[in-house]
Amino acid sequence: MLEALRKWRFARRLKECGRSDHASLRAYAEAEWPAASAPISHVPLLALDFELDGLGKDAHVLQAGWLPFNLSGIDLSQASSRDIRSKARLDDDAVAVHGIGETRAREGEHRHKVTDELLAALAGKVVVAHGASIERGVVERLVAQRFGIAPPVRAICTLELERKLSPGLVGTEAYRLEASRARYNLSPHSQHDALADALASAELFLAQLTRMGREMSLGSLEC
Amino acid sequence: MTMASELSEVRSFLGDAPPFDRLSEDQQSRIARRIVVRYFRSGETILEAGSHNDQLFIIRSGAVELRLAGEDLTMRLGQGGCFAYPSLLRGGEVRNTTRALEDTLVYCLPATEFHRLREESESLREYFNESETERIRAAVRDLRQKRSSSLEHATIEQLIVHSDPVSCPPEMPVCDAAALMSERDVSTLAICDEGGLLGIFTDKDLRRRVVAARFPLDNPVREVMTASPQTLPRDASAAEAMALMAAGGFRHIPILGDGGELLAVLSATDILAFLGDSAIDTGMLVAKAAGPAPLVAASAQIPESFARMEAGGFHAEHIMRFTSALGEAVHRKAAQLAEAELGPPPVPYALLAFGSLARGEQLVGSDQDNGIVMDDRVDEEGRAYFAALGERISDLLDDSGFVYCKGGIMAKNPEQRLTASEWKDRYARWIADPDEDSILRATIYFDMRAVHGDVGLAGRLHEDVVALASQSPLFVSFLARDAQRSKIPLGIFRNLVLEKSEDGQKVFDAKAQAIMPAIDIARTLALSEGLSETGTLERLEALAASGHMSPGDAESLKDAFLLVNELRITHQAEQVRTDTAPDNLINPRKLSPLEREYLKDAFKVIGSGLDSLKRNLAGGIA
Numbered sequence: 001m002l003e004a005l006r007k008w009r010f011a012r013r014l015k016e017c018g019r020s021d022h023a024s025l026r027a028y029a030e031a032e033w034p035a036a037s038a039p040i041s042h043v044p045l046l047a048l049d050f051e052l053d054g055l056g057k058d059a060h061v062l063q064a065g066w067l068p069f070n071l072s073g074i075d076l077s078q079a080s081s082r083d084i085r086s087k088a089r090l091d092d093d094a095v096a097v098h099g100i101g102e103t104r105a106r107e108g109e110h111r112h113k114v115t116d117e118l119l120a121a122l123a124g125k126v127v128v129a130h131g132a133s134i135e136r137g138v139v140e141r142l143v144a145q146r147f148g149i150a151p152p153v154r155a156i157c158t159l160e161l162e163r164k165l166s167p168g169l170v171g172t173e174a175y176r177l178e179a180s181r182a183r184y185n186l187s188p189h190s191q192h193d194a195l196a197d198a199l200a201s202a203e204l205f206l207a208q209l210t211r212m213g214r215e216m217s218l219g220s221l222e223c
Numbered sequence: 224m225t226m227a228s229e230l231s232e233v234r235s236f237l238g239d240a241p242p243f244d245r246l247s248e249d250q251q252s253r254i255a256r257r258i259v260v261r262y263f264r265s266g267e268t269i270l271e272a273g274s275h276n277d278q279l280f281i282i283r284s285g286a287v288e289l290r291l292a293g294e295d296l297t298m299r300l301g302q303g304g305c306f307a308y309p310s311l312l313r314g315g316e317v318r319n320t321t322r323a324l325e326d327t328l329v330y331c332l333p334a335t336e337f338h339r340l341r342e343e344s345e346s347l348r349e350y351f352n353e354s355e356t357e358r359i360r361a362a363v364r365d366l367r368q369k370r371s372s373s374l375e376h377a378t379i380e381q382l383i384v385h386s387d388p389v390s391c392p393p394e395m396p397v398c399d400a401a402a403l404m405s406e407r408d409v410s411t412l413a414i415c416d417e418g419g420l421l422g423i424f425t426d427k428d429l430r431r432r433v434v435a436a437r438f439p440l441d442n443p444v445r446e447v448m449t450a451s452p453q454t455l456p457r458d459a460s461a462a463e464a465m466a467l468m469a470a471g472g473f474r475h476i477p478i479l480g481d482g483g484e485l486l487a488v489l490s491a492t493d494i495l496a497f498l499g500d501s502a503i504d505t506g507m508l509v510a511k512a513a514g515p516a517p518l519v520a521a522s523a524q525i526p527e528s529f530a531r532m533e534a535g536g537f538h539a540e541h542i543m544r545f546t547s548a549l550g551e552a553v554h555r556k557a558a559q560l561a562e563a564e565l566g567p568p569p570v571p572y573a574l575l576a577f578g579s580l581a582r583g584e585q586l587v588g589s590d591q592d593n594g595i596v597m598d599d600r601v602d603e604e605g606r607a608y609f610a611a612l613g614e615r616i617s618d619l620l621d622d623s624g625f626v627y628c629k630g631g632i633m634a635k636n637p638e639q640r641l642t643a644s645e646w647k648d649r650y651a652r653w654i655a656d657p658d659e660d661s662i663l664r665a666t667i668y669f670d671m672r673a674v675h676g677d678v679g680l681a682g683r684l685h686e687d688v689v690a691l692a693s694q695s696p697l698f699v700s701f702l703a704r705d706a707q708r709s710k711i712p713l714g715i716f717r718n719l720v721l722e723k724s725e726d727g728q729k730v731f732d733a734k735a736q737a738i739m740p741a742i743d744i745a746r747t748l749a750l751s752e753g754l755s756e757t758g759t760l761e762r763l764e765a766l767a768a769s770g771h772m773s774p775g776d777a778e779s780l781k782d783a784f785l786l787v788n789e790l791r792i793t794h795q796a797e798q799v800r801t802d803t804a805p806d807n808l809i810n811p812r813k814l815s816p817l818e819r820e821y822l823k824d825a826f827k828v829i830g831s832g833l834d835s836l837k838r839n840l841a842g843g844i845a
Contacts (some may be wrong), residue, residue, distance in 0.1 A: 073331065074260035076230060184262075185326035187284045187302075190232055199230075203262060203328060210264035210326075 006222065007036055013152035022147045024119050031124035033154075036219030040209065041071040043218050045156070047192045047202035048118075048124040050138045053086070060086045064114055065195030066121055067202065069128075071214055074202050080121070081195035094198040115142045122153070130201040132157035132223055157223040158204050165211055167193030180204055183221060227830050230255045232574045233330070236283065240303040242350035243281075250343065258330045263323040270321040276310045278331040279659050285327025291815055293320035293481065308351045311337050315639055332718060361568050379478055383487040388477075390415045390485065393422075393445035397433055400424060400444040411475045411488045411727035414448045420477055420485045422448035427474075454479050458488055464489055504528075509552040515560060515619055522623035526799045533796035539788040540760060547585040551576070551674045553623050554593065554616075558675040561615035568733060569605040570598040573676035574616065577632060581672040582758045584741070584788075586795055591617065591625040592632045596646055596653035596680055606640070613640050632667065644683055650688045657701040669746060670757055686755060693753030703840035706743035706833060713826040718818070719811050733794070734807035737787040737829055741780060744832045748772060751840060780832055783825035796841065 010033075018029035034043045051063040067079040085108040122139065129135040132155040140150035162180045173179060177200055178188060184207035189200040209216070233255040237243040237398070242306040243251060263269050270276055272292050286301045297341055300306055310317045311334050341348045391400050404412050404426070412424045424444055432438060432447040454477045455464055474491040508521035528549065532542045558574045577592040579585040595613050597605070613634030618837055621627050623763045633639055641649065653665045669692070673681030712731045714720045721729040731737075745762040752771045756762045760781055767777035795805040811819050 067261075072261070076233065076258045076260065077256045079230060079256070125785075184327055185285050193231075195230065196232055199232075199260070203260060206260075206262035207264075207326065207328075210262065210267070 004187060006219075010152045010154065013150075017149060017151050020149055024116055025143075025147055025151065027151060028123045028151055033124055034126065034218055036217065036222070038218050039215045040218055040221060041214040043070065044125045045069050045128050045202070045205075046111050046122055047074070047198040047205070048122075048135045048139075049129060049197035049201065050135060051192060051194045051197075052138070057137075060084075061111060061142065062086060063115055063194040064106070064118060065193070065198040066118065067195070067198055068121065068125060069202050069206075071206070071209065074199065074206070076199075079195055079199070080117070081193075081218045082114045082117070084111045084114050085109055086111075092187060111142060112146050115146045119143060119151070125154075126218065127153055127155040128158065128202060128205045128220065129155065129198070130158045130180070130204065132160075155223055156205065156221045160200065160223050161205075161208050161212075165208055177201060177204065181207075184208070233258060236330075238280075238283065241759060242344075242347050244342070246344060247347040250340070254332060254340070256335055257336045258332055261329050261331055263327045263329065265323050265325050265327075267323045268607060269321060269323060269327075269329070270307055270310075270317050270319070272318055272320040275315045275319045276307050276317045277315055278307065278308045279311060279334070279337045280321070281305050281330040283328040283330050285329075286324040287321050287327055288324050289319040289321050291319055299324065306349075308337065310349065315571065339764050375581070376553040378457070379455060379461060379464055379489055380457050382461055382464075382493045383478065383489060388413050388485055391444065392416060393448070394443045396441045397429075397444050397447060398436065398440040401440075403431075409488075410446075411490065413477060413485050413488060414444060415485060419483055420452075420454065420479070422450040423446070423452050423475060423477060423488065425475055425813050442824050452477055455489070455731065457481070466672055468727075505554055506549055509549065509556055512556055512560075515622065518556050518619065519622050522625075525549050525553075525624065526805070529792075530796040530799040534790050537793055540784045542792055543584045543586065544789065546587065547580055547583040550580050550585050550589070550625070553625065554580070554620065555675040556613075557616045557619035557623065560619060561612050564615060565608065565611055568612070569608055570601045570674075571677040571680055572597045572601075572609065573673040573678060573681040574634065575681055576672050576674045577666045578670055580674070581670045584742075584759060586805070588790060588795065589625065590628045591620045591621075592628055593617075593634050593674075594632065594641070595634045596640045596673075596684060597640065598677070598680065599642045599644050601642055610637070630664065643680055646684055647687055649688050650684075651691060654688075654691050654695050654698045655699050659701070659705070662701045662705045663708075666702065666743070666746065669750060670742075672757055689750065689753055689755045692750040696751075699751040700841050701749060702743070702747040703836045706740055706747060706836055706839070709736060709740040709743070709833070711740065711826050711830040711833065713823060713830060717827075719823065719826075721811065728808075728810050729812070730808040730810045730825065731792045732759040732807050733787055737825060738784065738791070738807075740829050740833055741784040741787075744780065744829070744836055747836060747840060776832070776835075779828045783828040786821055786825045790814070790822065 014029045014033070017025045020026055020029075040152055046066055046068050048064075048066045050061050050065075052059040053062055054060070061084050061136050063081070063083050066080075067074060067076070069075060069078075090099045104201075118139065127135055127139075136153040136155050139153050144150040156182070158177075159175055162175050166174075166180075166183060169175065177197065178191065181187075181189070181200060184204065186200075186207060190196045227251060232254075234251050237246070237251045237255060238248075243254070245249070246254075258281075259278075263285075265285075269280070269287060271725065272290075272658065282300055282302050282304045284302055287304070287306065288299045289306060295358070306319075306321055307317070315334075316686050337351075341351060360840075388411075389403065389407045389409045391403055393414050393416055395403075398413055404410070404424075406705075410426045413420060414422045415423060422445070423445065428447055433440070439715065452475075457478055457480055459478075478486045478489050480486045505521060505524045506523065509518065512518035512521050529542065529546050532545060554574060554576060562568065572594050575581075575594045575596055577594065578591065579589055595609055597609055601609070613636075617627065617633045617635035620633075627633060627635075631639070650668070653661055653668070669686055669688070671681070671688075695817055710720075712720045712722075714841045719731065722729055745759045745766070748766050748771060749756060749762040752766065752769065754765045754766045756767065763772065763777045763781050763784075766772035767774045790809060791807060794807075796810050798805045811822070814822065
């Protein structure tokens with residue numbers, strides 16, 4: 001029921017993109033999208049992570065890292081990492097965390113250019129991220145700022161999956177990316193680098209799937 | 224500009240993982256981008272024997288095991304380990320089934336990149352070597368590792384000698400901690416608080432962190448202890464403990480009970496004691512034997528000590544040396560007991576051992592090969608004494624498991640009891656006037672060593688014989704020719720050419736078809752160069768050191784010799800355990816496919832050694 005609703009909503013918003021004047025949005029709409037019933041082993045995935053200068057809704061995107069993968073492996077040759085130019089004054093707390101200072105942020109690429117690249121990478125793929133609602137929101141916001149329409153983003157949230165796979169752990173710390181990875185014998189990674197985080201969640205997802213089976217349907221995993 | 228953070232972690236992992244650590248940063252960055260990351264759950268099969276593979280696997284986290292044809296354990300690998308490259312070297316054919324022992328993340332590198340790196344980097348080429356010499360060397364290592372795996376049957380609990388570990392609180396001053404160690408006579412102190420183990424403090428720490436560093440003796444021991452040491456649970460295996468010690472380079476491991484409480488501190492010495500006890504005990508028993516009956520009883524333990532050393536993962540050269548040392552002790556004791564019965568010898572003499580005992584290469588089930596050399600001043604009465612002595616020694620040895628020699632090479636026979644001059648004449652006749660038949664029976668005499676009595680008497684004889692032999696090219700060529708009698712059981716298509724044993728099994732004789740020819744090669748070359756070493760390994764080393772054999776050839780022959788001996792030892796230890804008379808007939812079907820491959824390499828090395836002997840020394844008569 002929910003799945004069907006989700007499918008309908010996705011199709012409707014995709015159609016809207018298809019009517020756009022912007023070729024990149026139309027390409028996004030016309031991409032070959034996997035059916036919700038497809039086994040996850042057949043689904044093209046995109047691990048995605050953003051580094052932001054704050055937690056608010058209008059936080060600036062400082063860095064984007066993404067890499068396409070599927071169940072047969074994560075091909076690092078496809079990995080992309082982009083610093084995004086920002087003239088805004090950076091939130092001091094966030095700078096302390098991810099180490100991307102104003103100088104480097106100013107030297108990054110224009111966010112529209114990165115948005116175009118990202119949109120092309122996303123076409124036909126399902127986002128995998130730890131706390132995917134944030135990544136989905138950022139993509140929608142970036143694209144809306146660029147073309148005026150927020151595209152539908154299909155996503156799988158490893159955090160949500162982890163809550164199902166390891167239920168009943170106390171506190172939110174236990175479900176953070178690093179703590180979750182440790183349960184699957186995955187080594188610590190350098191956090192607060194968008195690509196490293198994207199790779200880390202892709203690895204976590206592969207690990208989680210060994211506990212669930214490769215024949216899980218996409219629809220049962222999507223959020 | 225955006226590359227700074229890209230995959231830096233993958234690259235820094237490669238930067239620490241041999242052999243990739245030897246690549247340039249550019250190469251590391253390049254291969255980081257060619258990696259495909261895959262994850263396998265514990266128990267999952269990563270590669271199946273018989274399949275086709277086109278990737279090099281590098282373990283990022285976790286552990287795997289490789290089993291040849293899915294059965295025999297070839298190897299276990301942990302983080303940083305590489306596997307599946309042999310399949311890349313032979314075009315993709317996978318022989319090992321690889322399974323994840325833990326949840327495992329692997330980096331896969333495409334074959335094309337692997338081959339490119341091998342072209343670019345000599346150290347990678349060396350690391351991923353396909354050459355025969357390297358393979359056989361690796362084979363010896365593997366067999367050893369495999370044998371060590373029988374250590375896994377022993378748990379740490381069996382090894383712990385001192386339970387009730389000595390501990391102190393973290394705030395104890397260093398001087399008091401040292402006093403406590405001294406008072407309780409321990410080399411390791413456990414530092415504990417109410418919460419359990421905090422660290423350990425050892426003799427070595429005392430030396431390095433306190434005395435050498437002039438650390439104030441009144442400061443708390445907490446500041447110089449090794450904090451949060453690696454620990455093992457009580458039911459861990461001895462092999463795990465050894466691996467942890469080897470990997471971490473420490474000699475002490477705290478052992479924790481089921482509730483995390485400290486049970487004991489296991490030391491490397493505890494492990495060695497467990498492994499070596501049996502052999503050392505048997506040696507002590509032989510040395511203490513006050514009469515024939517205790518000697519026979521002590522000797523009866525040799526096969527069991529042998530089997531235990533095998534199970535304990537001892538290397539072939541050590542097992543041969545230990546077993547020979549025990550054999551030598553029995554010979555010495557037999558001579559001492561015979562002297563005690565017959566009175567002191569009228570003139571100096573020595574009991575000589577020939578063959579494997581002389582070479583220090585004895586396994587179990589050997590018959591006796593010995594003789595007596597008497598001082599030239601011996602008279603008729605003296606000869607009668609040595610006749611009685613020789614008789615008694617041979618009988619005692621026969622009772623002790625060194626059965627009478629079918630060829631009569633033993634002290635009870637008159638032609639084996641000669642004066643130094645008579646021995647020298649006998650050797651001189653063999654050397655000056657060799658014929659095929661006498662050489663066949665005489666080679667064993669050229670491996671000679673005194674095991675009791677006047678060592679100088681035997682030593683001078685040996686020196687003279689070696690000098691004489693090296694001056695006779697004819698004699699050496701007969702030796703070289705004699706060595707060619709051995710049929711190396713390897714066909715031209717690298718298949719094993721086997722003979723049928725009495726019960727119709729296809730077997731090969733590991734001693735006659737591999738060990739003897741290797742011994743012959745070493746002996747012939749050593750004698751031709753006038754080298755006085757007796758052991759095969761020592762002879763090969765001396766040949767390489769003196770420039771008479773290329774170091775590579777010497778190494779290969781040593782490895783081949785050790786490899787076949789490893790197999791012989793395993794075979795005989797199994798026979799000892801099943802109460803079967805030890806022999807050297809190995810059925811290759813009972814070997815693992817990997818061991819058969821190793822064996823073929825060994826045969827090939829020995830075969831080429833024989834060929835070169837024929838070319839260089841057989842001098843037209845072969």
